[in-house]
Structure formats: C-alpha cells, structure tokens
Amino acid sequence: MALLEFDDVHVTYRSGGVVVPAVRGVTLAVDAGESVGIAGESGCGKTTLTSTVLRLQPKTAAVTGAVRVDGEDVLGMSWGKVRALRWGTASVVFQGAMHALNPVQRIGTQIAEPILLHDSAVGEAEAKRRVGELLEMVGLPARRAQNYPHQLSGGQKQRVMIAMALACRPRLVVADEPTTALDVMVQAQVLDVLSGLVRELGLGLIFISHDLSVLSTSCDRIAVMYAGRIVEEGPAGEVFDHPQHPYAGALAGAFPRIGDTRFRYAPAGLPGDPPFPGDLPGGCAFHPRCPVAMAECATHEPPLLAVGDRRTACLRVSAEGVR
Ligand SMILES: Nc1ncnc2c1ncn2[C@@H]1O[C@H](COP(=O)(O)OP(=O)(O)OP(=O)(O)O)[C@@H](O)[C@H]1O
Ligand SMILES: [Mg+2]
Structure with missing residues (x-):
C-alpha cells in the first residue's frame, strides 16, 4: 500500500x-x-x-x-x-509561504507552536531542543531560533518553512x-x-x-x-x-x-x-x-x-x- x-x-x-x-x-x-x-x-x-x-x-x-x-x-x-x-x-510547505512568517515573532517560537499544540506531552524545554534540531536538519545553526524573519535571507526563510513542515515528524x-x-x-x-x-x-x-x-x-x-x-x-x-x-x-x-x-x-x-x-x-x-x-x-x-x-x-x- x-x-x-x-x-x-x-x-x-x-x-x-x-x-x-x-x-x-x-x-x-x-x-x-x-x-x-x-x-x-x-x-x-x-x-x-x-x-x-x-x-x-x-x-x-x-x-x-x-x-x-x-x-x-x-x-x-x-x-x-x-x-x-x-x-x-502530512504537512505542506505552501507556495510563497516564507512571506507568511509572523514578522514580530522569533523563528523558534513559530516552529515550536505546532509541536506544543499537537503533542501535549512536550514541554517548553523539549520543544526548544527540537526546534534547534529541526533548524540544524535544514542546514541552519540552532541559534537562528532567536532571529526574527527580517534577519533572514529568502533562502533561509524557505528553510525555516521546511523545518516548520517537519516539526511534528x-x-x-x-x-x-x-x-x-x-x-x-x-x-x-x-x-x-x-x-x-x-x-x-x-x-x-x-x-x-x-x-x-x-x-x-x-x-x-x-x-x-x-x-x-x-x-x-x-x-x-x-x-x-x-x-x-x-x-x-x-x-x-x-x-x-x-x-x-x-x-x-x-x-x-x-x-x-x-x-x-x-x-x-x-x-x-x-x-x-x-x-x-x-x-x-x-x-x-x-x-x-x-x-x-x-x-x-x-x-x-x-x-x-x-x-
Ligand atoms: N478558489 C478558486 N476558485 C475558482 N477557481 C480557482 C480557485 N483556485 C484555483 N482556481 C483555478 O483552478 C486552476 C488551477 O489552479 P491551481 O492554483 O491549482 O494551479 P497551479 O498549477 O498550482 O498554478 P501555479 O503554477 O500558478 O501555482 C486555475 O485555472 C485557477 O484559476
Ligand atoms: Mg500553485
């Protein structure tokens, strides 16, 4: 199947x-x-x-x-x-979605949101650890979690979108x-x-x-x-x-x-x-x-x-x- x-x-x-x-x-x-x-x-x-x-x-x-x-x-x-x-x-990296990142929220907070919403067993510290892991998986250093979207290039934002799509495995x-x-x-x-x-x-x-x-x-x-x-x-x-x-x-x-x-x-x-x-x-x-x-x-x-x-x-x- x-x-x-x-x-x-x-x-x-x-x-x-x-x-x-x-x-x-x-x-x-x-x-x-x-x-x-x-x-x-x-x-x-x-x-x-x-x-x-x-x-x-x-x-x-x-x-x-x-x-x-x-x-x-x-x-x-x-x-x-x-x-x-x-x-x-299943998840989607939407067409043009990098422009939809919230400009006033740090990248890390935005990636952590679906993790915290979908898995009630995961706490803040574990979510933060997973955000770092996801960023590294798409070739960005974990410290980028602290950045706001305007501090990233287009390609980096697109990677963040991919990391977000992978957030809940x-x-x-x-x-x-x-x-x-x-x-x-x-x-x-x-x-x-x-x-x-x-x-x-x-x-x-x-x-x-x-x-x-x-x-x-x-x-x-x-x-x-x-x-x-x-x-x-x-x-x-x-x-x-x-x-x-x-x-x-x-x-x-x-x-x-x-x-x-x-x-x-x-x-x-x-x-x-x-x-x-x-x-x-x-x-x-x-x-x-x-x-x-x-x-x-x-x-x-x-x-x-x-x-x-x-x-x-x-x-x-x-x-x-x-x-
Ligand atoms: N909500 C909608 N209501 C009516 N027609 C729509 C709607 N959404 C898309 N269409 C039409 O359906 C067709 C397919 O659109 P779709 O967005 O799936 O194309 P696409 O292959 O993804 O194109 P692109 O490469 O530009 O993203 C188009 O003719 C479009 O005008
Ligand atoms: Mg399309």
Missing part, C-alpha cells in the same frame, strides 16, 4: 456561475522514501490537486474520487482525524514551489536538504515546480500535468531525457543541450497560452498548441496509458508506440 494515493481525483470549482474543472481525473501514488515531482504550467492544477491531501480545498471546490493516506480516504475522514493528519502525518510532505523565488545556488541547497530528508527519514515527498530540470535532478519520478490531467508520468531521468508526450517534450526542450533530441518539439518555446480550465478545447486539451497533432486529437481525449513504468496520454504515442 502506498503512503499516498490519488485515485481518479476530480476537483471542480463553482463560483459566481462559473464552473472550473481544475483537476480532471488524476491517479498517482507516492511511497515512503520516494520523491515525486509534479510539473506543469501555471494554472494546470498542481496546487488544487495537492490541497486535497490535507482537505485544504475551499468550500467552492467539489472533490470526487479518493485521496488515501495509509489506505484511508481523507475525503471521508472526520474533522478530528483530519486535524491529526495535518502536521502529524510527518511521513509525507508536499512542497509547493519551495524554490521558485530563490537564486540557483540557494535553490540547490534547499533541494539537497529535501532529498536528504527523503533518504534519511524515509519521507514521502511531493515536489511541485514549473522547472522540469529541477525535478529531474531531485525527484525519483515526475508527473507532468496539463489542463488538470497527468499527461506523462515515469522515472524522472527518463521523462526528462526521453519525454514521450509533446507537452512534456516542450517543457524538457526549454532546457536545451547541444545535439539533444528533445529539441524535436519546441526549441523556441510553445505557441499560444495554456487553456482556461473553464473553457477547454475538445479532444486532447493540448491539441491546439501541439506541433504533432493529428485530426483525431481534436475529437478524442487520449487515455493515460501505461507501458512499463511510464504512463502517457497521447494519441500519437499510442498509435506509434513508445519512441
């Missing part, structure tokens, strides 16, 4: 008469000790999908399918169980674009911290990023999303080096290497914009932008087909076989 399973998850926002199918049938599993990257353009549903793990979706969102943690469906859980799940079993962490705002050197350090935690603590990690090259170096597997669906999924190196879906090819082709076959799809970026989920084109949602679309791509939505350890949703790939 996987630590986390999304089973045919659909999430539809309904507000002001507008219906937005933001996630359309996602099936994906994450094991303990495994890191899974989710890539895709802005608005493709990455945050919406992962918000269901802790039941954080807004009231305007209807969710169907199942989201199982340790085999138990989160969508049907009592609120008491959801509260224990949050922080305790969860087994599953969702990191939503934890490195997007950081320079490449600090980004590499934060990625090292996260992959170290997956290895040392046996964490299950979902790592969301626009940047396929980042995911290819730091994750075991990658799922590429387009317009609310997974269009390609498989071992990270294979998806990056030999993408099968034309959209995954275009994403990977945005990081060119001389003589690289990934140039085949989109050496100069993709034409057009990602579709608005409330107004998707018929057939394959990618077909209006696809450099290799066929006539039937406008009328048939391709299923996500598994071949070996890879899954791809593309009529051309299913017609021509694995490249």
